[in-house]
Amino acid sequence: MTGRDDRPAGGVRGERPVGERHGFRPADASSAGRPGGRPAGGDRFGRGERPTGDRRGERTPRGGPRRPAVDLPRYAAYQAVAAVHRDDAYANLVLPSILREEGLVGRDAAFATELTYGTLRHLGTLDAILTAAAGRDVQRIDPPVRDALRIGAYQLLHTRVPAHAAVSSTVDLVRTVGPGATGFANAVLREVAGRDSEAWVAHLAPPMETDPTGHLALAYSHPQWIVRSFTEALGGDLGETTRLLIENNERPPVHLCARPGLADAVELADEVGGVPGAFSPYAVYLAGGAPGDLPALAEGRAHVQDEGSQLVADALAAAPVEGPDGSWLDLCAGPGGKSGLLGALAARRGARLTAVEVAEHRARLVEQATRGLPVTVLNTDGRSVGRDPSLPEAHFDRVLVDAPCTGLGSLRRRPESRWRRQPSDLPPLTRLQRELLAAALRAVRPGGVVAYVTCSPHTVETHVTVTEAARRCGVPVDFVDARPLLPAGMPGLGDGPTVQLWPHRHGTDAMFLAVLRRT
Template sequence: MSPAARRPAPRRRPKRRIDAPRRAAYDALRQVTGNDAYANLVGPELLGQRHITGRDAAFATELLNGTCRLQGTYDLIIAAASGRKLGDLQANVLDVLRLGCHQLLSMRVPTHAAVAASVDLAAVAIGERVTGLVNAILRRVGEHSMDEWLDRLTAGLDEALARAIRSHHPRWIVDEYARLLPADELDAALAANNIAPRTCLAIRPGLSTVAELVDAGAEAHPRVPTAAYWPGNPGDLAAVRDGRAGVQDPGSQLAALAVVEPDAPEGPWLDLCAGPGGKSALLAGLAREQGTWLLASELQPHRAALVAQALRAYPEPHRPQVIAADGTRPAVAPGSFARVLADVPCTGLGALRRRPESRWRRTPQDLAALVPLQRALLRAALDAAAPGGVVAYVTCSPVAAETTEVVEHVLAERPEVTRIAPDHQLWPHRDGTDAMFRALLRVPADPAGQEPNRRR
């Protein structure tokens, strides 16, 4: 037998396998970090497409959302453990490392399993050439607990920066919170942003009831009459599938309900910035109950389509109208609407627990760019209101520059407009809701002195 014949065959590398939940979390994270997708949208979409359900879906959801929520902290840990600048790592490798960090430091995944699964994920999704690097970095990460890493990262830092790192927030957001809250509430408020919210449903008035949801297994909200908590997949409910109920934070529901509380003239209602449609769907039913109708306006056609989808269960010919129009230049006659909701575009910093990636995506420059738009939309909302009409200015943010300061600026221009009630700010740590802000305003009555017909 020749020497060649006696030579042993080369050993084949065992075939790598990666479980479906981790692969789904990785693919979703790549869309979030690479394409500016939203984790709360792309994650469920991928899970549905790949038929991942039950405990596997819960694992993938926590892995994706938790990684996004703590991304800034994990990036500091990866840089320290690797001795590299983040820019020296491939973007897809960095995402594998972030997912690995979350499993090692924030989930009940044994160290060896977290490292091995991350190495396999890197091999399958990227290539064998990066597995050694991923293995080495994650082994160093796993040498310390989260608390130990936080102690290392914050050693010698000033109190505010250390609080930002320990609470997993950018420094500028911590500074904004510190300006708004008593010192003894600051840590609780930041911590609340790191707790995933319960799924809350909103009924479509006239189409479903909270009692129907409770009969199906939901829990009625103690303070919001249109809301109920749902413990499972909302798509399991017939009312949600049919469009007779939808997912909506209780704070968002309270903001919409506020525009209905004060007396107002008779006449149609306007949702000036309606996308994606949750508040429109709630208000549409309430308007029908009062014998009137709602117009929903949204700038972007694709978001206007989402509004129409949210309103689909309301029967013709009384289904609310939806238009694609610029809210700063409404396609309606001035003084036409008894009630106007202006839920304006904002930083979304009130929904950090629901949109985990947004804290790392938003910057102070975004805030500065939004304020002129917010002022313009509030002016347009006031213009659209009928004499004696009610306007609700709403943002999903606690930041003063886009809440109270916008209102004060516009009211200084229009001293004839009055506040109906004090401005109100919700907080997750106080109210169990997103940090929604609302101001209720009234435009002056008919200058001829005639009081309009009012309806509650």
């Protein structure tokens, strides 16, 4: 529900897949519409019967089970994309297990990762192109065949896989997952191959001059309502909106957080083969590999966390308070990335952090993330301030509200979420955000500070929520200028007092930060 997960969107980064047997060399990407699903049918338009066999799509002929006669990295990508659309799974959770199950490592794993995330990022444009190439709505194609065609179209339009290899390998895949549709798939993909990505966009997108939102949505594969919200948050600047959409379609690096007092960012960078971050004093950028295998993470000296999340948590710790400074609160702590950083900072100052998480399984993640730190984890609702004896009013010196949100600021890490979120998600989320912020303002003592954070730049979740909550909370508050709480020299922080970080400006997720002091 939250979009607040500090973990990266799985897979491998750094080593670009160039395996000759896949015929793959990476190319620049650019464009993309929406997923859906219908039951399997069985006709020449792509609704072929599902093969019998196990969940990996293996068929069972008379001689017994055999593996599908398809390239394994492509088949792994198909399994991940199909799970996202069939089961509402998240690619960063399902893909690593698929790669392990198929025994894929190195370039094979990188190629499967590229196909999975590239297909999901460009899904909208791919679907629009497949609809035109098939002469029928893509949603009327049997789901297994549809997902295979999406992966094939991505190879044709956004990689340097030779067209004949992309077509033949996709037809092989369709032969396994929808055997009655191979002729259909071959015809559709040959039609797709007749134009490059830019030519397809020019053919299908409305003119920029008359419908800029519609043009950008199709050209850069975002729903129109999200493009509109980004444009509004960027003050109507279409050029900057375009740069943001392009950045959302790039693969983000993995960011590590070197926990203060337990690790130094420069030393950690040397240890893991990364480089220190641009802004956060704790950030390390990883060039590739699987961060979960690093000893620094297993030993609790570091954790995976976007640099933007590090910056907003550190801003709360840097804000001046009047009076004592020993009792901190994280009101929406799961899965524990910001609690881990705040707990390490609290330990160095002799303070203690209370981390609140309403979901039991996420509370357990917070406990794991903060083991060995001065952190108490409460499995309760953050809105129960004043009703729960462990959350007294006017008690805490610093409070973080990392509110559940649409997650529009982390679309580059979770590409499938752009197709799942709807404008109808906003009213219940913004109501919850206001209630949590009001609870935080009751929990902080006079002279203390509250940091309100969302991983979304949508103005309804940022400026509107914080203004309404401050007006209605029933306690006197002032806004604190958040810009001086971030590293000196950071560009593009606006006019204050709030701060909006951006992928295209800062290389971070689009984190919003407002700091308020109870007076």
